[in-house]
Amino acid sequence: MEFKILGRDEKKKIIEYFRNFYDLEEKFIKEIMSMQLFASGKEKIRIYSGALDLANIPKIQKEIVVSNAGLYLIKNENGYTRLSFDGATMFGKYARKNVVVLSEEQVEDLFLGYTLLFEEEQKKGLDKGFIILKEPRHKEILGVGLFNGNELLNYLPKERRISSFEYHKIPGQK
Amino acid sequence: MYEMKKEFKERIEKQIGKRDAEKFFDTFKQRTRKAFRVNTIKANSEDIKERIKERGWKFRQIPGLNGAFIIDTELNPGELGKTIEHNIGGYYIQEITSMLPALALNPQENEKVLDLCAAPGSKTTQIAALMNNKGILFANEVRKDRVNILSTNLERCGVANTIVTNSDGLRICKFFRENKYLFDKILVDAPCSGEGTIMNDPSILRTWNPNMIKKFSRIQKGLIESAFNTLVVGGTLVYSTCTLEVEEDEEVIQYLIDKFPKQIKVEKISLPLKSRSGLKEWDNKKFDKEILNCAKFWPQDNGSEGFFIARIRKIE
Numbered sequence: 001m002e003f004k005i006l007g008r009d010e011k012k013k014i015i016e017y018f019r020n021f022y023d024l025e026e027k028f029i030k031e032i033m034s035m036q037l038f039a040s041g042k043e044k045i046r047i048y049s050g051a052l053d054l055a056n057i058p059k060i061q062k063e064i065v066v067s068n069a070g071l072y073l074i075k076n077e078n079g080y081t082r083l084s085f086d087g088a089t090m091f092g093k094y095a096r097k098n099v100v101v102l103s104e105e106q107v108e109d110l111f112l113g114y115t116l117l118f119e120e121e122q123k124k125g126l127d128k129g130f131i132i133l134k135e136p137r138h139k140e141i142l143g144v145g146l147f148n149g150n151e152l153l154n155y156l157p158k159e160r161r162i163s164s165f166e167y168h169k170i171p172g173q174k
Numbered sequence: 175m176y177e178m179k180k181e182f183k184e185r186i187e188k189q190i191g192k193r194d195a196e197k198f199f200d201t202f203k204q205r206t207r208k209a210f211r212v213n214t215i216k217a218n219s220e221d222i223k224e225r226i227k228e229r230g231w232k233f234r235q236i237p238g239l240n241g242a243f244i245i246d247t248e249l250n251p252g253e254l255g256k257t258i259e260h261n262i263g264g265y266y267i268q269e270i271t272s273m274l275p276a277l278a279l280n281p282q283e284n285e286k287v288l289d290l291c292a293a294p295g296s297k298t299t300q301i302a303a304l305m306n307n308k309g310i311l312f313a314n315e316v317r318k319d320r321v322n323i324l325s326t327n328l329e330r331c332g333v334a335n336t337i338v339t340n341s342d343g344l345r346i347c348k349f350f351r352e353n354k355y356l357f358d359k360i361l362v363d364a365p366c367s368g369e370g371t372i373m374n375d376p377s378i379l380r381t382w383n384p385n386m387i388k389k390f391s392r393i394q395k396g397l398i399e400s401a402f403n404t405l406v407v408g409g410t411l412v413y414s415t416c417t418l419e420v421e422e423d424e425e426v427i428q429y430l431i432d433k434f435p436k437q438i439k440v441e442k443i444s445l446p447l448k449s450r451s452g453l454k455e456w457d458n459k460k461f462d463k464e465i466l467n468c469a470k471f472w473p474q475d476n477g478s479e480g481f482f483i484a485r486i487r488k489i490e
Contacts, residue, residue, distance in 0.1 A: 035334070050335035051284075052310045057337070063349050068325045068338035089216060089262045090332045107258075138225070140258055159326065162256050 001066055003057045004039040011037050014045065014074065017081050018091075021098055021129060028094035037073070047073040047087075082130045085143035085157050092132040092141040097125070099132040100152075102142070107135045110142060111162045116152040123149075130155070175202070176379040182369075189420065189453070190472070197474040206373050206478050208254050210265040211273055211296075212241035214303045215332045217264035225259055238446030242273055263330040268296045271370075271471045271481040274445045275363055275414040276300040278485045283308040285358040288350075290343045290401055293320035295327035297363055302333040311336045312357075314346050347400040356406045364394045366415040366422050370480025373473055391421040395429045402430060402438075402488065410441075411486045416479055418472065420456040423482040424465050427452070430486065431462045439487045440464035448475040452484070 006014075015032055018024050036048045048054055048070030060066055073087040083092070092099070106116050110133065118126075130144040131152065143160070145152040178199065187195040212219045219241045226233050232246040243265075245254065254260065254267055276297045281287045283305045292298045292313035302311055313328070313336050315321045321340045328336055339346060343362075350356065367386050372378045398413055405411055415422050431438055440462075452468030454461055468484040 047334055049307050050310050050337070051308065052337065059353075060337075060339075060349075064346055065340040066337060067321045067340045068328070069336070071332060071334040072329060084329075086263065086329050086332055090334075111261075135258060138221070140262055140264075142258070142262065160261055162261065164256070 001061075001068060002040050003054060003061075003066075003069070005054050006037040006039060006045070014081070018083075021081075021127065022092075022095035022132065023097035024091075025094040025096065028091055032091070036070075038070075040069075040072075043075050043077055044072060045074045045076075046070045080129055080146070082146075082155065083132070083144050085155075085160060088132055088143045089141045092144075095132050098127055098129065099134060100126060100147075101134045101136055101139065104136055107142070110145070110154060110156055111160075113154055113156065113158075113161050115154055116145065118147075118150070118152060176376050178202075178379055179382060181384060182379070182382050185419070189418070189456075194472075194474070198472060201473040201477075202372050202376060202379070204373060204477075206269060206473075208245045208249060208267065209270045209478070210243055210245075210254065210260075210267045211300060212243070212265050213263055213299060213331045214241060215299075215307055216262065217259065222259060222264055225257075229257075236270065236446055239270065239273060239277075242270060244270065261330075263332055266296060266299055266327070266331060268300075269374075270478040271447060271476065272296055272416070272479065273300060274447065274471070274481060275361060275412050275483055276304060277445060278414075278443050278483050279359050279361050279410065279412040281305050281309070281311075281359050286310040286356075287312070288357045288360045288401070288404065289313045290347070290360060290362050290397060291315065291364055292338075293317065293324040295324040295331075297361060298324065298336065299327060299331040299333055301361065302328070302331070302335055305335060307333065307335045309335060312339060312346075313337070314339045314341055314343065316340070316342050343397045344400045347404040350404050356404055356409070358406055358409050360401045360405055360409070360411045362394075362397050362401045362411065362413045364390075364397055364413065364415050364422075364426075366390050366394070366417040367419055368416055370416040370418055370471075370473065370482075373479060387419050387421050390417075391419075391425060394422055394426045398426055398430050399433060402434065402486070405488045407488055407490065409488050411488070413484045413486065415482045418470065418480045418482065420453060423470065423484075424452045424456065424461055424468060425459075427465055427468060427484045427486070428459075428461050431464060437488055437490045438464075439489050440467045441485045441487055442467040443469050443483060443485050445469060445483070447471055447478070449483075450475070452482075 449469035452465040
């Protein structure tokens with residue numbers, strides 16, 4: 001695994017992006033600033049919340065295979081910065097902008113892998129880019145999708161899709 | 175249902191007596207109840223409890239085992255893994271007894287912890303949660319194909335304090351020692367013959383053979399010795415298996431006592447399920463009295479998979 005620890009400026013740049021796009025609460029900013037960020041490969045940025053100085057990793061890698069560290073947080077692709085599914089579920093709760101609550105049908109479609117069409121009401125206040133998605137009942141975060149101004153491209157990782165997901169068929173729910 | 179081998183039956187009867195052995199064999203006809211542990215990195219027990227109620231599932235909780243739920247409703251295959259809560263890492267499907275080694279280890283957020291045989295990650299994710307996603311946690315797995323599932327589970331549970339390594343257990347311990355990097359706590363959840371899991375995996379009855387036990391016992395002794403040498407003085411090692419074979423359980427702890435007689439204390443552990451003490455003797459070999467402090471969890475006592483747990487402190 002490739003490790004390139006991000007310096008303070010690189011880290012700030014990422015945080016600024018999230019601060020602006022999602023209007024993140026300061027709590028998140030403080031939380032993420034206290035952690036180490038590193039690039040693994042060209043596009044992926046991971047976050048490490050542990051106490052080991054990651055500068056030691058290359059020394060370990062000389063003798064031991066280090067397969068992974070920390071949590072995959074973001075990916076830079078096509079000019080956008082995309083929060084990972086688990087990054088979104090961890091930190092999305094601090095977002096105050098560019099968050100959309102899906103309908104029950106949309107949640108089903110999301111888990112089945114479809115592109116989602118948004119109602120006019122849902123589009124209000126959304127910028128083009130990776131939008132944080134919430135389900136309607138408990139407001140759980142379901143990752144992000146790419147909003148192009150009209151529809152939402154499904155970025156739910158394949159391993160998180162559920163082929164027979166039926167949101168409606170929970171006893172006691174309509 | 176696979177047929178029980180004669181030698182397997184005799185060994186169990188020799189260990190716990192014919193009557194109790196029958197109760198153990200009877201468990202092979204059942205499956206354990208589905209259970210899970212709330213992942214406190216991403217969720218809290220009260221919320222998850224509400225969601226289970228919404229689904230109309232009947233459940234039980236065990237006093238002292240916070241965040242553990244046993245689902246009594248008969249679910250469809252895979253149903254517990256198809257909920258939104260599972261998908262986003264709100265809980266981890268895990269046998270109740272499998273939650274105990276991490277509790278015995280009792281990791282703290284400012285400690286250095288090594289999970290030596292970590293895949294698929296049930297205990298690593300639990301340890302990370304107990305450490306509040308802080309401190310230093312190395313999760314090692316020797317098999318490359320199992321590192322992927324370990325990493326996937328860590329991601330799903332939002333674990334961010336962990337370094338995942340893919341190395342032979344002896345080799346990585348040697349590496350840490352040579353670099354004077356010792357751990358406060360080490361979990362050796364050792365590879366084993368797995369007979370505690372027959373309820374959920376009856377094929378163990380088919381593959382069981384005495385040579386396998388000898389082979390695992392040899393591997394386990396190597397791992398526990400190497401791990402013990404990688405502990406700080408005052409540090410804690412938890413050794414666990416999901417087998418009930420004496421050569422893989424009590425005998426491994428006896429091996430460590432024989433190797434380091436003045437450096438070891440096997441601590442008595444109090445865990446929230448019914449357990450039995452380690453044996454006093456086996457095959458005309460008497461064990462050290464400290465072996466009595468080990469805990470053995472039999473399926474017929476708890477309706478969950480069998481487990482063996484020993485907590486060892488390095489005192490010198």
